[in-house]
Amino acid sequence: MGVGLVHYLAVGLVLFCLGLFCVLTRRNAIGVLMGVELILNAANVNFIAFSRFGVAGYDGQVFSIFVIMLAAAEAAIALAIVLGIYRRQRSIDVESMRLLQG
Amino acid sequence: MADASLSTAVFYLLAGLSVIGAAGVAFSRNIIYSALSLMASFLGVAGLYVMLYAEFVAGVQVLIYVGGVLVLTLFAVMLTQGIQDVEVSNRSVGRTIGLVIVAGTFAVMMKAFMDAKWRIADPAATMPSSTYGIGDALLGPYVLPFEVASIVLLTVLVGAVVLSRKEVGERDRKDA
Numbered sequence: 001m002g003v004g005l006v007h008y009l010a011v012g013l014v015l016f017c018l019g020l021f022c023v024l025t026r027r028n029a030i031g032v033l034m035g036v037e038l039i040l041n042a043a044n045v046n047f048i049a050f051s052r053f054g055v056a057g058y059d060g061q062v063f064s065i066f067v068i069m070l071a072a073a074e075a076a077i078a079l080a081i082v083l084g085i086y087r088r089q090r091s092i093d094v095e096s097m098r099l100l101q102g
Numbered sequence: 103m104a105d106a107s108l109s110t111a112v113f114y115l116l117a118g119l120s121v122i123g124a125a126g127v128a129f130s131r132n133i134i135y136s137a138l139s140l141m142a143s144f145l146g147v148a149g150l151y152v153m154l155y156a157e158f159v160a161g162v163q164v165l166i167y168v169g170g171v172l173v174l175t176l177f178a179v180m181l182t183q184g185i186q187d188v189e190v191s192n193r194s195v196g197r198t199i200g201l202v203i204v205a206g207t208f209a210v211m212m213k214a215f216m217d218a219k220w221r222i223a224d225p226a227a228t229m230p231s232s233t234y235g236i237g238d239a240l241l242g243p244y245v246l247p248f249e250v251a252s253i254v255l256l257t258v259l260v261g262a263v264v265l266s267r268k269e270v271g272e273r274d275r276k277d278a
Contacts, residue, residue, distance in 0.1 A: 003109065003110050003113045003153075004222075005220055005222060006215065006216070007113065007117070008150065008154070009215050010212075011117045011120065011121065011150065013208065013211050013212060013215070014121050014124070014208075015120065015121065015124050015143070015147075016207075016211075017204045017207060017208045018121070018124040018125055018127065018128045019124065019127075019128070020203070020204050020207060021128045021200050021201070021204045022127055022128040024196065024199075024200040024203060024204070025128075025196055025197050025200040028133060030133060030175060030178055030179055030182070031133060031136060033175070034127050034136055034137065034140050034175065035127070035128070037140065037167070037171060038124050038127060038128075038140070038143065041120075041143065041144065041147050041167075044147070044159075044163075045147060045150060048150075048151055048154050048156045048159060049154060051154070051156065052154040052155055052156070053220070053222050054220075054221065054222070055221060057235065057239075058232065058235035058236055058238075058239050059239065061156050061158070061159050061232055061235070061236055061239075062236055062239045062240060062244050064156075064159050065159060065162060065236065065240075066247060066251060068159075068162055068163065068166050068167070069166075069251050069254075069255065070254070071166075071167075071171065072166050072167075072170055072171055073254055073255060073258040075170075075171045075174055075175065076174060076258055076259075076262045077258055077261055077262055077265070079174055079175065079177075079178040079266075080261070080262045080265035080266040081265060082178055082182065083178060083181060083182065083265075083266050084265055084266065086181070086182040092182050
């Protein structure tokens, strides 16, 4: 049996679950961001698999380009924020970020 | 037939690379190793894109993720952690609860896409060069999101500079 749509979706699902686990359990803000990148990658795998095996033509690939663009933007802004928090608190542990907690 | 089994083997190799890399990101104790595993995962996913006839997206993936996002992440790691305390820097808590949530998500989504009736186009039909199609789509039906994306990127550029620059004024005052 050749490699079909379901195989790629399974890879995307495993990547998504590992990214979700990373986001849920990491206490380092940069670790959480890495989990977010994994989740975005999983979404991209699905987009491109549907673009290959589906009937929508290139739409999936165009969407994945936009996702990559937004992921780069998110990484730049989020890491700048993390650096700012580190300068202020000397820590990027997300449990120590409770400035807004009443 | 030999061709098909070769491409199947390459698929499993690349899928294994990306999944093992992702596992390294999720489970590694050292955040530097996490970042390097993330690179392996990105490269494996780029290989999968090539297998899906999306060579342009694969190139973009390597350029932006491996060349940009990952370097940025490594810089952030090195600017925020002393290299010496890197062993304890990647603490993770609540692993049991996390595993339960992730296993539940996995089961639900696996069942969803195994049960779904996908409308699969003729897989034998190979697509022509993806660069041509993407360019056509970006300047055709997707021209408005494309232009908005350029504004987003400009905003991000300015915003990242503003957020991460040093407050020069205060430091000068302290020194004086």
